[in-house]
Amino acid sequence: MAEFRLPPNSRISKDGKVHKAPADAMNVRAFTVYRYDPDSKEGPRYDRFELDLEETGPMVLDALIRIKTIADPSLTFRRSCREGICGSCSMNMNGRNGLACTTPIEDLKGDIRITPLPHMDVIKDLVPDFTHFFAQYAAIKPWLQTVTPAPAGRERLQSPDDRAKLDGLYECILCACCSSSCPSYWWNSDRFLGPAILLQAYRWLADSRDEMKGERLDALEDPFRLYRCHTIMNCANVCPKGLNPAKAIAETKKMLVERAL
Numbered sequence: 001m002a003e004f005r006l007p008p009n010s011r012i013s014k015d016g017k018v019h020k021a022p023a024d025a026m027n028v029r030a031f032t033v034y035r036y037d038p039d040s041k042e043g044p045r046y047d048r049f050e051l052d053l054e055e056t057g058p059m060v061l062d063a064l065i066r067i068k069t070i071a072d073p074s075l076t077f078r079r080s081c082r083e084g085i086c087g088s089c090s091m092n093m094n095g096r097n098g099l100a101c102t103t104p105i106e107d108l109k110g111d112i113r114i115t116p117l118p119h120m121d122v123i124k125d126l127v128p129d130f131t132h133f134f135a136q137y138a139a140i141k142p143w144l145q146t147v148t149p150a151p152a153g154r155e156r157l158q159s160p161d162d163r164a165k166l167d168g169l170y171e172c173i174l175c176a177c178c179s180s181s182c183p184s185y186w187w188n189s190d191r192f193l194g195p196a197i198l199l200q201a202y203r204w205l206a207d208s209r210d211e212m213k214g215e216r217l218d219a220l221e222d223p224f225r226l227y228r229c230h231t232i233m234n235c236a237n238v239c240p241k242g243l244n245p246a247k248a249i250a251e252t253k254k255m256l257v258e259r260a261l
Contacts, residue, residue, distance in 0.1 A: 015045060016032075016035070016045040016046040016047045016048060017045075017047045017048070017072075018047070018048045018050075019047070019048065019049045019050060019067075019071040019072065020050050021050035021051060021052050022052060025050075025052035025054070025055075026052070026054060027052060027053040027054050028050050028051065028052060028053070029050070029051055029053055029063075029105065029111070029112065030048055030049070030050050030051075030111040030112070031048070031049045031050075031051065031063055031064075031067065031111070031112045031113075031114060032046050032047070032048050032049075032111055032112070032113045032114070033046065033047050033048075033049060033064075033067070033075065033114045033125075033126070034046060034114065034115040034116060034122075034125065034126065035047050035075075035125055036122050036124060036125060037074070037124055037125070038123070038124060044122075046113075047072070049067045049071055049072075051063055051066055051067070053105065056105075058104055058105060058106070059082075059100065059101055059102065059103060059104060059105065060093055060100040060101075060103045060104075060105055060108070060112065060114070061079055061082060061089050061099075061100035061101040061103075062105075063105060063112075064077055064079075064100060064114070064126075065079075075125055075126075076124045076125040076126065076127055077089065077091070077100070077125060077126040077127060078090075078126075078127055079100070079101065081101070082101045083101065083102075084099050084101060084102040084173075084240060084241075085173065086173065087099065087173035087174055087175030087176075087240075088175075089101050090117055090175035090176055090177050090180075090240075091114060091115065091116060091117060091126050092114070092115045092116065092117055092118055093108060093112060093113070093114055094108050094109070094110075094112055094113055095113070096238060097117060097118070097177040097178075097180060097181045097238045098177060098238065098240055099175060099177070099240045100114075102240060114126065116128045117176055117177070117180035118180050118181065118186070119180060119185075119186040119189075120133075120176070120180055128176075128180075130176065132189065133174075133176055133179065133194075133196075133197075134174075136193050136194065136197045137174065137196075137197055137200060139193075139197075139219075140193070140197060140200060140201040140204070140216070140219070140220075141204075141212075141216075142200055142201075142203075142204065143204075144156075144204070144207065144209055144210055145204075145210055145211060145212035145215075145216075146209070146210070146211045146212075147211045147212075148211065156209045158208055158209060159208075162207075162208035165206045165207075165208070166203060166206060166207060168243055168244065168247075168248075169199060169200075169202060169203035169206060169243070169248060170203055171241045171243060172196060172199055172200060172203070172241065172243060173240075173241060174196060174200075175196075175240065176196055177238045177239060177240060178194075178195040178196050178199075178234070178235035178236075178238060178239050178243075178245050179194035179195050179196045179197070179235070181234040181235060181237070181238045182194060182195055182229075182232075182234055182235055183232065183234070184228040184229060184230060185228075188224055188228050191222075191224035191225065191228075192224050192225065192228035192229075193220075193225050193226070195229070195235035195245035195246065195249070196235075196245065198220075198226065198229070198245060198248060198249045198252065199243065199245040199248040199249070201216065201220060201252065202248035202249070202251055202252050203248075204216060205217070205251075205252060205255060206251070213255075214259075217252075217255060217256055217259060220252060220256070221256055226249065226252060226253065226256075227253075229246065229249045231246050231249075231250070233246055
């Protein structure tokens with residue numbers, strides 16, 4: 001898997017800090033954590049933290065909170081719900097993208113290496129810059145667009161079958177695990193929308209209540225925005241919600257073909 005983007009003109013230092021576990025610790029695991037502080041004059045480095053798992057919760061996020069609490073309060077990472085709902089704590093653990101709050105420590109072998117999401121600019125430590133990612137999300141107009149007036153006194157209705165077409169789409173939490181695992185997105189993120197955003201785009205194309213399907217398809221019909229997907233399935237492999245962005249992209253391509261016939 002590709003690396004995150006290093007700051008310009010820098011490389012990872014070999015002079016990382018080591019934080020030892022207590023001498024009487026019986027169940028020790030080592031965590032090697034990427035560190036970068038743009039406000040300092042130091043380059044990126046890896047710090048090593050040894051934790052007694054008897055004093056640590058079961059998830060990788062528990063370990064990071066423990067590190068921040070007892071070893072290094074300057075360690076920076078995002079977190080919120082701790083239930084796999086918000087997507088805040090997405091990061092790369094032993095070479096695989098995922099949510100730190102739902103990744104059990106026991107599922108990871110050996111020393112655990114934690115870095116930011118691959119091929120994204122780093123704000124600090126484990127915090128990637130999502131500015132471009134969310135700008136792409138806004139570009140697909142992720143809201144219901146209609147022309148006809150709303151029904152008086154009630155919401156716009158769907159049949160159970162039409163509602164079922166949204167399953168596997170609406171659950172996306174925009175954690176960017178899929179997009180940052182996609183080689184096409186690494187190489188073309190300036191123009192290719194990536195798996196997460198294209199899944200979100202199809203969510204509205206599949207919605208029976210939306211009345212702007214033609215305009216939505218026009219916005220996607222571009223050599224780069226949609227067609228840089230080569231269906232290598234990294235996106236589906238790492239999605240913490242078990243979704244399949246590649247299938248949504250294929251369905252979007254199918255809609256464009258059918259429209260052209």
